[in-house]
Amino acid sequence: MNQQPRNEKRPVASPRRFVQLKWLVWLAVCALPMIGAGSLALNAIWLPLAIYVVMSLLALFLYWRDKRQARAGGWRTPEKVLHGVELLGGWPGALIAQQVWRHKTRKVSFQLVFWLIVLLHQVFWIDRLLLGGNYLARHFA
Numbered sequence: 001m002n003q004q005p006r007n008e009k010r011p012v013a014s015p016r017r018f019v020q021l022k023w024l025v026w027l028a029v030c031a032l033p034m035i036g037a038g039s040l041a042l043n044a045i046w047l048p049l050a051i052y053v054v055m056s057l058l059a060l061f062l063y064w065r066d067k068r069q070a071r072a073g074g075w076r077t078p079e080k081v082l083h084g085v086e087l088l089g090g091w092p093g094a095l096i097a098q099q100v101w102r103h104k105t106r107k108v109s110f111q112l113v114f115w116l117i118v119l120l121h122q123v124f125w126i127d128r129l130l131l132g133g134n135y136l137a138r139h140f141a
Contacts, residue, residue, distance in 0.1 A: 032129065036128055037049040055093070056091075060096065062082055086117045087117050
């Protein structure tokens with residue numbers, strides 16, 4: 001039997017692995033929201049862009065704090081709070097935070113909800129930019 005003793009740590013994958021690919025994925029999923037919010041900002045409607053920026057910064061802070069609390073054994077940020085911030089536009093910051101702090105990346109149930117939130121934002125911007133904002137209003141109003 002060639003087993004490692006239990007007190008030896010297994011090598012951990014570096015958070016710097018595939019950095020270029022991760023940035024490419026981040027840019028790809030942020031493209032529609034950036035184009036949409038940017039086009040609205042050009043028409044003096046700054047609110048969507050401001051919401052994405054503020055909520056992403058809040059998500060970064062919450063993930064950082066939650067990771068710190070997890071290591072220290074302290075009070076954790078509830079997942080519903082993290083998902084709420086993501087839903088309100090903080091998912092770009094949350095995606096960065098997940099990679100930078102390697103936090104909430106392995107929990108499948110969390111990732112499923114996270115990616116559904118990202119998909120929801122993509123559908124909204126596809127409707128707004130490519131379908132004139134009529135499809136969702138017509139079918140879900």
